[in-house]
Each structure stands twice: as C-alpha cells, then as structure tokens.
Amino acid sequence: MYTFSSKLKTFSFILMIVGVLGIGYSFFTAPKDINDVEAILASQHGHHGDAHAEGAEHHDAKDAHVNTAHSEDAHAAAGHDAHDAHGADAHEAHDDEHTHHLKHVLQQLQNKPWAGVYVAALFFMLISLGALAFYAIQNAASAGWSPVLFRVMEGISAYLIPGAVIVFLLLVLGVMGSHHLFVWMDKDVVAHDHLIQGKSGYLNGPFFLIRAALFMGGWIFYRQYARKVSLAQDEASDNLNFKKSFKAAASFLVFFIVSESIMSWDWIMSVDPHWFSTLFGWYVFASFVVSAVTVIAMVTLYLKSQGYLEYVNTSHIHDLAKFMFGFSVFWTYLWFSQFMLIWYADIPEEITYFVTRIEHYNLPFFGMVVMNFVLPVLILVNTDFKRLTWIVVLAGTIILCGHYIDFFNMIMPATVGDQWFIGAGEIGSILFFMGLFIFVVFSAISKAPLLAKRNPLIEESKHFHY
Amino acid sequence: MSSHYEAPIRKPLVIGDKNFHDVTVDVAAPVEGRANKQWWIVFSIALAAFLWGVGCVAYTVGTGIGTWGSNKTVGWAWDITNFVWWVGIGHAGTLISAVLLLFRQKWRMAINRSAEAMTIFSVIQAAMFPVFHMGRPWLAYWVMPVPNQFGSLWVNFNSPLLWDVFAISTYLSVSLVFWWTGLLPDFAMLRDRAVTPFTKRVYSIVSFGWSGRAKDWQRFEEVSLVLAGLATPLVLSVHTIVSFDFATSVIPGWHTTILPPYFVAGAIFSGFAMVNTLLIIMRKVSNLEAYITIQHIELMNIIIMITGSIVGTAYITELFIAWYSGVEYEQYAFLNRATGPYWWSYLLMMTCNVVSPQVMWSKKIRTSIMASFIISIVVNIGMWFERFVIIVTSLHRDYLPSSWTMFQPTFVDAGFFIGTIGFFFVLFLLYSRSFPVIAQAEVKSIMKSSSEKYKKLRDQEGHNNHSHSDNH
Numbered sequence: 019m020y021t022f023s024s025k026l027k028t029f030s031f032i033l034m035i036v037g038v039l040g041i042g043y044s045f046f047t048a049p050k051d052i053n054d055v056e057a058i059l060a061s062q063h064g065h066h067g068d069a070h071a072e073g074a075e076h077h078d079a080k081d082a083h084v085n086t087a088h089s090e091d092a093h094a095a096a097g098h099d100a101h102d103a104h105g106a107d108a109h110e111a112h113d114d115e116h117t118h119h120l121k122h123v124l125q126q127l128q129n130k131p132w133a134g135v136y137v138a139a140l141f142f143m144l145i146s147l148g149a150l151a152f153y154a155i156q157n158a159a160s161a162g163w164s165p166v167l168f169r170v171m172e173g174i175s176a177y178l179i180p181g182a183v184i185v186f187l188l189l190v191l192g193v194m195g196s197h198h199l200f201v202w203m204d205k206d207v208v209a210h211d212h213l214i215q216g217k218s219g220y221l222n223g224p225f226f227l228i229r230a231a232l233f234m235g236g237w238i239f240y241r242q243y244a245r246k247v248s249l250a251q252d253e254a255s256d257n258l259n260f261k262k263s264f265k266a267a268a269s270f271l272v273f274f275i276v277s278e279s280i281m282s283w284d285w286i287m288s289v290d291p292h293w294f295s296t297l298f299g300w301y302v303f304a305s306f307v308v309s310a311v312t313v314i315a316m317v318t319l320y321l322k323s324q325g326y327l328e329y330v331n332t333s334h335i336h337d338l339a340k341f342m343f344g345f346s347v348f349w350t351y352l353w354f355s356q357f358m359l360i361w362y363a364d365i366p367e368e369i370t371y372f373v374t375r376i377e378h379y380n381l382p383f384f385g386m387v388v389m390n391f392v393l394p395v396l397i398l399v400n401t402d403f404k405r406l407t408w409i410v411v412l413a414g415t416i417i418l419c420g421h422y423i424d425f426f427n428m429i430m431p432a433t434v435g436d437q438w439f440i441g442a443g444e445i446g447s448i449l450f451f452m453g454l455f456i457f458v459v460f461s462a463i464s465k466a467p468l469l470a471k472r473n474p475l476i477e478e479s480k481h482f483h484y
Numbered sequence: 485m486s487s488h489y490e491a492p493i494r495k496p497l498v499i500g501d502k503n504f505h506d507v508t509v510d511v512a513a514p515v516e517g518r519a520n521k522q523w524w525i526v527f528s529i530a531l532a533a534f535l536w537g538v539g540c541v542a543y544t545v546g547t548g549i550g551t552w553g554s555n556k557t558v559g560w561a562w563d564i565t566n567f568v569w570w571v572g573i574g575h576a577g578t579l580i581s582a583v584l585l586l587f588r589q590k591w592r593m594a595i596n597r598s599a600e601a602m603t604i605f606s607v608i609q610a611a612m613f614p615v616f617h618m619g620r621p622w623l624a625y626w627v628m629p630v631p632n633q634f635g636s637l638w639v640n641f642n643s644p645l646l647w648d649v650f651a652i653s654t655y656l657s658v659s660l661v662f663w664w665t666g667l668l669p670d671f672a673m674l675r676d677r678a679v680t681p682f683t684k685r686v687y688s689i690v691s692f693g694w695s696g697r698a699k700d701w702q703r704f705e706e707v708s709l710v711l712a713g714l715a716t717p718l719v720l721s722v723h724t725i726v727s728f729d730f731a732t733s734v735i736p737g738w739h740t741t742i743l744p745p746y747f748v749a750g751a752i753f754s755g756f757a758m759v760n761t762l763l764i765i766m767r768k769v770s771n772l773e774a775y776i777t778i779q780h781i782e783l784m785n786i787i788i789m790i791t792g793s794i795v796g797t798a799y800i801t802e803l804f805i806a807w808y809s810g811v812e813y814e815q816y817a818f819l820n821r822a823t824g825p826y827w828w829s830y831l832l833m834m835t836c837n838v839v840s841p842q843v844m845w846s847k848k849i850r851t852s853i854m855a856s857f858i859i860s861i862v863v864n865i866g867m868w869f870e871r872f873v874i875i876v877t878s879l880h881r882d883y884l885p886s887s888w889t890m891f892q893p894t895f896v897d898a899g900f901f902i903g904t905i906g907f908f909f910v911l912f913l914l915y916s917r918s919f920p921v922i923a924q925a926e927v928k929s930i931m932k933s934s935s936e937k938y939k940k941l942r943d944q945e946g947h948n949n950h951s952h953s954d955n956h
Binding site: 295367474484 | 489717720739741744802809811
C-alpha cells in the first residue's frame, strides 16, 4: 500500500493556494469598462515607443480590421456590416469602429481570466479521461505488459470526477451568461448571425448541457465500475471480474469514440462557431491521450523513486516512453493532415482559423509543433534513452507543456483574440489544477494495493522483459 | 525478444501435437506436393479473367481511354475507384508485419507472410490503373522527376498525384524488401529439403545463400526491426496521400479533413477482410488449420469490427459536420449521396461497412468460419462502393447544373477490373504453390511459449515444482 506522503500533500496544497491567488489576481485586474481598455491599449502602444505614436494609432485601426476580417467573433462581423453601412462618412465610421473595437477588446480582456481557467480545467480533466481510455484499451486488448500499471492508471482516472464537475460548472456558468467564452450563447450575437442561427438546433444551451452531463456521467460511470471490478478481482477466486472488466472496457470504448468527438466539437470547436473540421475530434483525442500516457509514466516514475511498484522494471518504462513517442507522431500526423488540407485548399470559411493563429499566435502555434513533435521524437527515438528516468521526465515535461499550449491555441484565439499573454491567470490556473490533480490522484492511489495481484495476466506483466 | 512466459488463460496459437519438425513438414508440403484438381480449376478461371483483362487493356491502349465510361463531368470513375480499392487492400500486409510486430502480437506470425504477399500483389494491380489511364503508358516514366530534354516538361511537386507516385513506389519497395527478408530462412529450408537439382538451384538463388549461422540470424533480427520501424509510418502515409488526391481539392464531399485517418482505417478494414477471404480458403486447401486457427480468424474479425466502427464514426462525422458547417454545397453533396440518384450505392456502402461488421460483437459469429468468410467478402464489396460513392457522387453533380451527368461503365471498365482480380488470384495461387506460405522460422520462435504441446508440457512441469518458470 502506498501512503500519501505529507510532503507531497503539502506541496499540492501550496500549488492550489498559489493558483487561487493567481486566478484571483487575474479576475481582479481585468478591465471593468472601455476606459480601462483605452488605458491598457495606450500603455501597450507606449511600449512600442512614443516616437511612433501616430504609427501606433494606425496600427490600432489595422488591428480592428484584422479582427473584422478574420475573427470568428460575430461582434466583429456585425462591426463589418456597420462599416459598410456608414461607408460614406468615413470619419464617423472610424469613430464607431473605434468604440466598437474598444468594446470588443473589453470583452476579450474580460474573457481572459475565464479562458485561462477553462483551458487548464479542460486540460487536466482530459488527461484523466485519456488515462481512462488508455486503461480501457489495455483491458479490451488483454495486454500482458501493462497490468502492473493498472492501479496507477486507475488512480489518475480518479481525477475525472472532480475534473468533470468543474468543467461542467464552467459550462453551466457560460450558459447562464457569467462569461462569454462561447459567443453562440449570446442571444444578441445569434440574432445577427445567419450561420449560428442555422446551427441553433444543435448549439443551444439546454441541449449542450444535456450532452455534457450525459458524456461525463457515462465516463464516470465506467470509471467507477472498472475500479470496483478491478479491486474485487484482487480478492476473487475466479476470473469473473476480469471478464467483466473486459466487457465493460469494450463497451466504454464504443461510447468513448462517439462521445469524445462530440465533446470536442461542443467544448472546444464551438468557441469558433463558424469554423468546422471533421478531423477535429480525433485531433483533440491525440493531444490528450499523449499527455495522459506521459502523466502515467511520470506518476509511475515518481512512485518507483519512492520505493513502490517493485515489479515495474525498465521495460515497462520503455514501453510507456514508446507510446509517448508513438502518440506524439500520431498527433503530428493529425495536426499536419488538418493544417495542410485547410492551408492547401485555402477556402475562406476554413482558412480564417489558421490565419488568426499564424498572425496572432505565431510563436505558440509553431512552437507547439516543435515541442510536441520535433523534441519528443529526437529525445525518445533511442531505445536506451526510453529507459532513463531523467530522459523520460524531460521529454514528458516538454510534451505536457506543448499540449497545454495546444489547448491554449484552440481556445484563446476565439475568446481573447490578439489580447493574449501567459500571465498570472494562466499560470495560476495551471498550478491550481495541478495541485488538485496531484491531491486527488495520489489520494486515490493510496486507497488500494499497488498491484492488481489476482489479475490473470499479472504474472506476464511481472515477467515482462523486452 | 519478449518474455517466453505466457499466462495460462491465453489460448495456444499452434494447436495439436506439433513439434518443430512438424512445422517444417507442414509448411513445405504444399510446395513439395502436386497441385490438386481444385487448384487447377481456380487457376484456370483466374487466368481466363486475367487474359480477358489483358484484352481490355490492349483495346484501351490501342483505341484510347474514350473506351471507358468516364465523361467530361465524371472524369475519374472506375479507374480511380479500383486504384484506391486495391491500394487499400494492400494495407493489411504492412500493418500485420510492422505494426503488429511492434506491438509484439505473436499471432501475426501465422499470417504475415500471406498478408505481405497479398499486399505486393494488390499494389501491382493498383499501379496499373493510373498507368493505363495515362493513355500512353510507354511514357509512364514521365511521372518521375527524371532529368530530361523535354523543355519545360517537369513533374508538378505541388500535386498530390505526384506524391502518390512516391508514396506507392516507396511502399512497394519497402514491402518487397521486408517480405523477401522474412522469406530468406524459409527459402533456405526449402532449398535444404529439395530433392531435384533444379528446385535446389532455384531456392538457393532466392534464399541469397542463407547459411543459418548465428551471425545470419542476428543480422536478420536487426534488419527486421529496422524495416518494421520504416514500414510503420508507411502504413499511415500511403493511404493518407491517396486521400490527399481528393481532400486537397475544393470539391464538396472530397475536401474534408477527416479523410486521411479515415482512409487509413478503411484501408486496414478492407485489407484484413481480404486476408480473411484468402486465408480461410488457404488454411483448408493447404492443411494449415493447426497454424491459422479459429483464434486467428477471430482476432482478424475483431480488427475488422474495430476499423469498421472507426470508418462508421467517420461517415457519421462527415454527415453531421456537413450539416453543421452551414455551407450549402457541402450539405447538398452529402444529401445527394444519401438520397440522390446513387442512393443505392450509398446504402450498400453503409450496410456493408457499418452494419455488417457489427455482427462480430457476437462471439458465435466471429468464430464461425462460414460467417467470417461471407462478411469478409461483404466488407470488400462495401469498400469498393465507398470509393465509388466518394468519387462518382461528388463529381456527377457539377457546379453548373447543365453539366450534371451520370456515370455509365463500359464493358472495358468492367473487363479491366475483372482482369486485375484475375491477375491478383493468378499471382496468389502461384505463390501458394511455390512459396512457404507461413513464416515457419518465426512460428518456431513462439512454439515454446504458445503452442498447445509445449503449453501442456509446461503445465505438467509447473504442477511438479509448483512455481512459475522464471525464464526471460
């Protein structure tokens, strides 16, 4: 049995407290009205250098244009209409547009703390969902190498319950209008937006929440059931529970392949309500499953370093690292497929998505490809390297940061636009959810023996040698 | 290599009381024996179909591709459908030999040789369609970026069709090398058993002087692993690039981002179905039931079921997103697929690819040889119609309604397709009489851990000293 060390527990609490402070600071300092925004924009341009003040103003107007042309935000689209209508009186139009721009930036800056919380909440929840899916795959495939890691995976999946509850609350707050991450929830926007009106049969508050509740409920149900039969198998005298876990895993995977795609359209793709990509669901899956395998490897290495998991040898670590490598390549494959096809075809309804990202998120957008593809591949390609703790931790850290940025790139452009930066809110959110994650996961791991001793494949796993 | 210990709940992969020598004898038997009447009957039919295809191709080359049913609106129809269908079938070989090797699936060893052979034969069929669609196949080498004196004539590196040339030729060469490397020790086995000087001569040439020394085996294992590493990305790349032929365009129904992974899943789906079709017959005809067991068929059925479900999810995703996109053209393209004049092909595709594999959830059905055989054929019919649906229904409703047409295949279209099926079976039947159809050297490596005989022996041993064997 593992005991949750007080040191790690304290560490997790510190992370949560610091995180809450960061989040609180970001909410507190968010602008309240357009005057604040004007001050912020002025100070931003001040940084560019006073000598270019005129140029800065010009830049400002250009910014508005960029937003009009490329942002998925319907407010911007409405602004474009206004611009057309007042085309005769250029000056008036410019003033209008300026006020409109300020309002737009205000909303983006007010969204920013919410978006920071949302990205981190989603990221950690999906990590535990990914670990659960990986666990289900291991069970359904009757894998012989991994049963010594089952309790680690079960522990990580324990975070699904609090994680899903938090994400669900954030979605409810969105539907109630407390934040504006999802523009399609705004009735005024929908009233002026022909495209969103066409989707309102699907994108509407009640149906959106029903779907979320159904999916989260289904995942949590499987998680609780799988954990129960897995523990029951420890004390059983036959393999009945093992068979049950096989069947449950297969059924869950069917539910998962459907719910995962829809989840990604709902909670991520719909922040850009005009944009669509059929690959999106699988792309999101690749992103969180590689993060999940990385977390499994890191938690395993931590427990191993504390003297637990005696049967886990370097071959198990090697295989986990191989999955980190393989899923990194798989993620890149899907990233490339989606990006290349849209870039190559270059049709307006799709390309705006990447134009926004390349123009305003250039560094995170291409930086994440380096972090999620180039570095993991170079670091993990060597067989011997995959067995070294520090290498796996190094590659894992890069992968986790890279995929956080991936989720950041998926949410931020539509919610905060070009007003993004990684500040107290974003880092605070990461720390808070990391603390909560550590606390929940290690509490769960400490509640059951670390070896699924009566699993009929456990001997194979103990003797696993590659 | 992986552990020799295997959990008692695992079913044996080699059944019956087989020792190492039995494996040699059983695998060599079809090569050393004489062909029976059934083989000659099937071979004659295949040869006739092949010759019919040769005639149709000759007619095409002599007269021009106007002999096909393709028209101005539907400029691509059966040729590209057949091309994609055959390339797709060719996917199972590499998946079994490379991906399942990396996943250390021991059951692959009974089926990898034939799956790889099938891969190579089907890629050959696939390659013929673009070549003869060129109209002047003797200029086919122009698709290669060869230094030339043709003035401004040079390949277009921006075109996915050119990427296809590279992808498929890479795939064919790597598959061929992988296949032949695995064959070396088995050819050597046939060489060592050969009684006539002629066969001895032939098999010693094709086995490249394999000596069976430890150094040979060490290099063999190393090169297998390297080739598996090289071949794994190819499993994804080939059909991905085939999907780019469509998805890079701006034609509604073609331009959709899910196409690459969904084409790959569909290819594995149809490839495994074809492996099942061929092996269910071969295990019977060549008396290999002890090696290609019901469990092997069941596992392949499970892969068919999983990939079928993935493909089904992709179909539904495409439909939903077409509606969700709010793009009228996109919405119409999918509505037209399901309810337009080609509704019957859409229905066939849906039934064969999405519904039929789902019956595999029943253990009774997926372990029934008859049912597996029927479903494997149904799946490949469905996969042919999938390509037909994607290609023809997306093209036949042009942007200008005045250009709307239907596609009517001619007897030449049909003859060429039937000819490739004939050619494929000619090659496969010749292969099954002259090649070791099971990778016997590899099967021998799992005898100790996974054969019924040794499992029994180990159980007895285990009962005697009450401990698990600790060997690695």
